[in-house]
Amino acid sequence: MNRNDIKRVVIVGGGTAGWMTAAALANKLQGLAIDIELIESDSIGTVGVGEATLPHIRFFNSALGIDEAAFMRETEATIKLGIEFCDWGNVGESYIHPFGDFGLPINNVDFYQHWLKHFQSGAITTPLHEYAAGVMSAKHNKFRIPEPSSSNIEQHYGYAYQFDSSLYAKFLRRYAQAKGVIRTEGKIVEVKQHNDTGEVVSLALDNQAIIEGDFFVDCSGFRGLLIEQTLHAGYDDWSEWLPCNRAVAIPCESTNPLMPYTRATAKAAGWQWRIPLQHRTGNGFVYWSEHISDDEACSQLLSALDGKPLAEPNQLYFKAGRRNVCWEKNVVAIGLSSGFLEPLESTSIHLIQEGITTLIELFPQQRVQQQDADEYNRRMALNFERVRDFLLLHYVATKRDDSDMWRYFRNLTLPDSLQTKIELWLSRGYIQRYEFGVFLPPSWIAVLLGQNLMPTGFDPRVNNTSDAEFIQTSERMRKAILNSVNNTPLHREFLTGYGAAS
Numbered sequence: 001m002n003r004n005d006i007k008r009v010v011i012v013g014g015g016t017a018g019w020m021t022a023a024a025l026a027n028k029l030q031g032l033a034i035d036i037e038l039i040e041s042d043s044i045g046t047v048g049v050g051e052a053t054l055p056h057i058r059f060f061n062s063a064l065g066i067d068e069a070a071f072m073r074e075t076e077a078t079i080k081l082g083i084e085f086c087d088w089g090n091v092g093e094s095y096i097h098p099f100g101d102f103g104l105p106i107n108n109v110d111f112y113q114h115w116l117k118h119f120q121s122g123a124i125t126t127p128l129h130e131y132a133a134g135v136m137s138a139k140h141n142k143f144r145i146p147e148p149s150s151s152n153i154e155q156h157y158g159y160a161y162q163f164d165s166s167l168y169a170k171f172l173r174r175y176a177q178a179k180g181v182i183r184t185e186g187k188i189v190e191v192k193q194h195n196d197t198g199e200v201v202s203l204a205l206d207n208q209a210i211i212e213g214d215f216f217v218d219c220s221g222f223r224g225l226l227i228e229q230t231l232h233a234g235y236d237d238w239s240e241w242l243p244c245n246r247a248v249a250i251p252c253e254s255t256n257p258l259m260p261y262t263r264a265t266a267k268a269a270g271w272q273w274r275i276p277l278q279h280r281t282g283n284g285f286v287y288w289s290e291h292i293s294d295d296e297a298c299s300q301l302l303s304a305l306d307g308k309p310l311a312e313p314n315q316l317y318f319k320a321g322r323r324n325v326c327w328e329k330n331v332v333a334i335g336l337s338s339g340f341l342e343p344l345e346s347t348s349i350h351l352i353q354e355g356i357t358t359l360i361e362l363f364p365q366q367r368v369q370q371q372d373a374d375e376y377n378r379r380m381a382l383n384f385e386r387v388r389d390f391l392l393l394h395y396v397a398t399k400r401d402d403s404d405m406w407r408y409f410r411n412l413t414l415p416d417s418l419q420t421k422i423e424l425w426l427s428r429g430y431i432q433r434y435e436f437g438v439f440l441p442p443s444w445i446a447v448l449l450g451q452n453l454m455p456t457g458f459d460p461r462v463n464n465t466s467d468a469e470f471i472q473t474s475e476r477m478r479k480a481i482l483n484s485v486n487n488t489p490l491h492r493e494f495l496t497g498y499g500a501a502s
């Protein structure tokens with residue numbers, strides 16, 4: 001690029017990724033005198049699914065100064081305390097992966113390590129989740145906003161939202177436009193590149209308009225209009241590890257009780273989601289097309305609905321993986337254009353957030369520096385790989401072998417990163433921390449134990465705590481959680497008094 005300054009940023013696409021990017025850049029780059037323009041095409045539309053999130057989105061919203069209750073009202077949001085996984089470890093079993101801790105450390109050793117010792121010896125039979133405030137609230141369909149500064153176990157839980165992501169995009173569009181982002185409707189029909197450098201210089205729309213820019217953010221969805229169709233970044237295909245490649249989605253009428261959690265139910269050739277919003281329940285079936293037809297997947301999904309369908313089924317096709325590079329020349333891909341991992345742990349919107357945060361940190365004010373792009377690509381590659389490993393864990397930590405899909409996972413060679421992690425866990429319950437891993441130890445513990453991968457040992461430092469001290473302290477925590485849950489309003493009552501749409 002021959003210019004010295006980035007004066008015009010062009011965002012291609014107005015889905016969740018495009019408007020999250022526009023809102024955050026408009027907010028965080030204020031004062032840099034940068035014009036931001038977003039182009040979206042009504043005729044192409046957006047992917048139209050994406051309802052469950054991770055707690056980090058709260059920090060994204062609050063960094064933008066967004067009022068939580070207003071946001072919840074406008075996006076028909078409910079609270080998400082975690083995900084209930086049904087039939088994953090074995091048919092008939094279930095567990096909740098919460099956002100929050102399992103007990104508090106005792107004598108500076110993680111609570112779960114103490115629990116492992118006493119559970120393995122048979123001294124206690126209380127399941128670990130009874131020491132997790134998030135799980136117990138979810139099981140009782142209760143919710144209140146936790147006190148972040150409290151050191152009491154009953155306050156140790158996080159929460160995210162279940163919302164309509166297209167309403168979220170509209171909400172952020174209003175925010176971004178109020179901060180000066182220009183929205184242009186039109187279909188991009190040609191991308192012009194610099195003759196020498198290959199950098200993108202302008203976009204031609206179907207109405208003959210030419211949009212020039214210094215820096216481009218590709219939020220064009222699966223097609224990757226700039227990053228792939230123009231710059232040919234290439235795709236790292238992870239179908240070997242995550243072979244599910246299709247989904248069918250359909251909303252239905254909402255039912256009672258209003259669950260403050262998402263449900264993911266394992267099936268013979270994939271899994272189904274159920275996500276309760278205020279005005280409807282989102283449902284979908286993610287599946288491996290080699291083992292089930294589209295028609296059969298659709299009919300299985302329809303027969304699992306617990307309310308009247310509100311739309312026609314929406315069929316989606318994808319391939320698990322990520323772009324070889326998300327930042328190439330003067331283009332950064334954010335959202336589905338940067339890669340896709342099935343929504344088993346609701347990670348796509350989170351990866352959008354990671355992409356935006358990293359871009360802001362490395363935003364080029366002078367020339368685009370290759371080292372900035374390299375660092376961005378390294379971080380995003382790790383973010384994607386960490387999520388991939390965690391998703392794959394759900395398929396391999398299981399006793400299921402009742403279908404071709406489950407038998408496939410039995411014989412799969414795992415990525416080294418995941419293999420190491422499982423081995424460390426199995427010996428003494430050690431959880432290796434990943435750089436840029438969004439899922440912290442409590443998440444791994446939830447899935448590993450929830451799917452019956454019990455370690456053979458434990459951290460020997462727990463032996464410094466007497467059995468009596470453990471029993472007394474753990475009972476105190478369990479009862480504090482129960483008392484608190486008993487005094488917590490139902491999720492629906494919380495919404496009525498806070499962020500209910502009407």
Ligand code: FAD
Pocket residue numbers: 012013014015016017018039040041042044045046047048049050051052053165186187188189219220221222223225247248249284316318334335336337343346347348349350
């Ligand atoms: P899109 O929504 O596809 O938007 C692309 C934009 O680019 C549109 O505005 C389009 O008009 C524009 N565009 C494209 N080409 C052109 C052109 N030539 N000219 C002009 N404009 C153009 N994520 C979660 O976090 N939680 C979930 O529970 C979840 N569930 C999912 C379930 C499924 C089955 C799938 C497939 C995804 C799910 N996701 C989920 C992911 C989530 O839907 C996406 O990450 C999110 O919606 C972002 O999409 P996007 O903005 O990248 O792309």
